[in-house]
Amino acid sequence: MAKAGITTRDKDYSQWYLDIVDQADLAENSGVRGCMVIKPHGYAIWELIRDALDQRIKETGHVNAYFPLLIPKSYLMKEAEHIEGFAPEVAEVTRAGGEELAEPLVIRPTSETIIGATYAKWIRSWRDLPVLINQWANVMRWEMRTRPFLRTAEFLWQEGHTAHATEEEAEQETLKILHDVYADVVENVMAIPVYRGLKTERERFAGAVRTYSIEAMMQDGKALQAGTSHNLGQNFAHSFEIKYQTSDNREEYCWTTSWGASTRLIGALIMAHSDDDGLVLPPKVAPLQVVLVPIFKTDEERSMVLEAVARLTAGWKGRFRFKIDDRDNLSMGFKANEWEVKGVPVRVEIGPKDLQKGTVAVSRRDRPGREGKTFIEQAGLDEHIEGLLDEMQQALYDRALAFQRVHTFEAADYDEFKQKVEQGFVRVYFDGNGDDEDRIKAETKATVRVLPFDQAEEAGRCFFTGRQTQRIAIFARSY
RNA sequence: CGGGGCGUGGCUCAGCCUGGUAGAGCGCAGCGUUCGGGACGCUGAGGCCGGAGGUUCGAAUCCUCUCGCCCCGACCA
Numbered sequence: 001m002a003k004a005g006i007t008t009r010d011k012d013y014s015q016w017y018l019d020i021v022d023q024a025d026l027a028e029n030s031g032v033r034g035c036m037v038i039k040p041h042g043y044a045i046w047e048l049i050r051d052a053l054d055q056r057i058k059e060t061g062h063v064n065a066y067f068p069l070l071i072p073k074s075y076l077m078k079e080a081e082h083i084e085g086f087a088p089e090v091a092e093v094t095r096a097g098g099e100e101l102a103e104p105l106v107i108r109p110t111s112e113t114i115i116g117a118t119y120a121k122w123i124r125s126w127r128d129l130p131v132l133i134n135q136w137a138n139v140m141r142w143e144m145r146t147r148p149f150l151r152t153a154e155f156l157w158q159e160g161h162t163a164h165a166t167e168e169e170a171e172q173e174t175l176k177i178l179h180d181v182y183a184d185v186v187e188n189v190m191a192i193p194v195y196r197g198l199k200t201e202r203e204r205f206a207g208a209v210r211t212y213s214i215e216a217m218m219q220d221g222k223a224l225q226a227g228t229s230h231n232l233g234q235n236f237a238h239s240f241e242i243k244y245q246t247s248d249n250r251e252e253y254c255w256t257t258s259w260g261a262s263t264r265l266i267g268a269l270i271m272a273h274s275d276d277d278g279l280v281l282p283p284k285v286a287p288l289q290v291v292l293v294p295i296f297k298t299d300e301e302r303s304m305v306l307e308a309v310a311r312l313t314a315g316w317k318g319r320f321r322f323k324i325d326d327r328d329n330l331s332m333g334f335k336a337n338e339w340e341v342k343g344v345p346v347r348v349e350i351g352p353k354d355l356q357k358g359t360v361a362v363s364r365r366d367r368p369g370r371e372g373k374t375f376i377e378q379a380g381l382d383e384h385i386e387g388l389l390d391e392m393q394q395a396l397y398d399r400a401l402a403f404q405r406v407h408t409f410e411a412a413d414y415d416e417f418k419q420k421v422e423q424g425f426v427r428v429y430f431d432g433n434g435d436d437e438d439r440i441k442a443e444t445k446a447t448v449r450v451l452p453f454d455q456a457e458e459a460g461r462c463f464f465t466g467r468q469t470q471r472i473a474i475f476a477r478s479y
Numbered sequence: 480c481g482g483g484g485c486g487u488g489g490c491u492c493a494g495c496c497u498g499g500u501a502g503a504g505c506g507c508a509g510c511g512u513u514c515g516g517g518a519c520g521c522u523g524a525g526g527c528c529g530g531a532g533g534u535u536c537g538a539a540u541c542c543u544c545u546c547g548c549c550c551c552g553a554c555c556a
Contacts, residue, residue, distance in 0.1 A: 033548085085555095088554070088555090089554080089555070141555070144554055144555080145555090150556090205556095213556095224556095225556065227556090261556085262556055264556055293515095295514075295515055296514080297514060330514090331516080332514065332515060334516085334518090335516090336516050337516070337517050349515070351514095351515055361515080369516080479555095
């Protein structure tokens, strides 16, 4: 049963997505093409994701700092592959203070260059290493076509930039971030299972030696890159002269990394869990975990019910994120729908009949409508809700994992591949090169999402070239 | 940048073809009745019809130009 204002998923998936963003009050378009206003409810979700990431970034030894929005254009030009990758989508400032600037400034599409230039000044000795810095920032990429959260001209993210003495240490850093920060947050906080692995050369970040990513599956079977981590080798160190003196007095270039996750994660959250009734949020990223809806007619009932609500929620501060919806100009039904559309995990209704019976009605969002509603005793409500939130967090993950597994296919040949990739991910032996990837993309819209870490034990036949190979790739169409 | 579509109260749109006093629903404000799954009645506020030229006695409506937005494709976290 779809609510007014939300297109069903099977009718038009991308319109459904836009409707959720609109109806759940997450974001809206602004006067600037491609730039969205993130509304309070959407921003509150971002704050929870941001805090989860920030906590892990700090736990793994990094500190936060801030680098400028504007970057001298010459900086961007220094790393050849990097500029080639970003040039088409960079916005430039050429006038300021009423005058033409001597050198144009670009609005950062990412900050490797200005941070590289800074690190070159900061790093002198092996004793200065490693440098482990993260920044929370906005960046701008002038995209042709935008969609709220998934692809916007300006977006919010964190970008970590580190410098190390050895190649091994940089590689370890790159992988540590992927597993201990990104996969951990996306799986255990956002309840979205991911595939982890290496990007092919075609899909690699411009300027990186190796790019790793985590890939989440959306309900339409498409992939969404939920976090990327780059081993930059010595590319940027060479371009920006990031050098250090070793303990035996030699001069060496640093090994650097960079890694990022963005507001796009909110798009992943929406498309992984939500349904035709609106947003569905895992409790850990729900700005409101519990909403209490008091039900009353008379003033007398009102005061009695509100008193009971106050008593029930007495110990909740700091334990649950909750709200008492005592607006008296709206019907209970309207409120029920509003909180469902906004994705609040648990809704508690309490009215005069409950006062008599010592009960409350508890609804869980992952089972929409009246089906998710049960009446329970008021005594022990706290424990019940606590248990329910944990259960829902797990249930959403389990459901997403089951979906991911059912929609990950194998394919023995290209014909089978074409058919399966319409429905989800395809995990195959793949021995092709970049040109083969291009051809597959042109013909099926699918790309290699990752070469997963769990590779094959035995060799098999490449679905595309027919050659024997050990290499496994996961293909999918992607956002 | 190609291909479509659209600009009329806050929102969704009708009116345009065939020129003649700007409309509806929703929302909003006030009052009353309601209230256990998107309540209802009454009253009311709110728009020089994206902008500029032109045709005409008269333009939301016809003509020219312009600005902007949305959707679909090529590029991308």
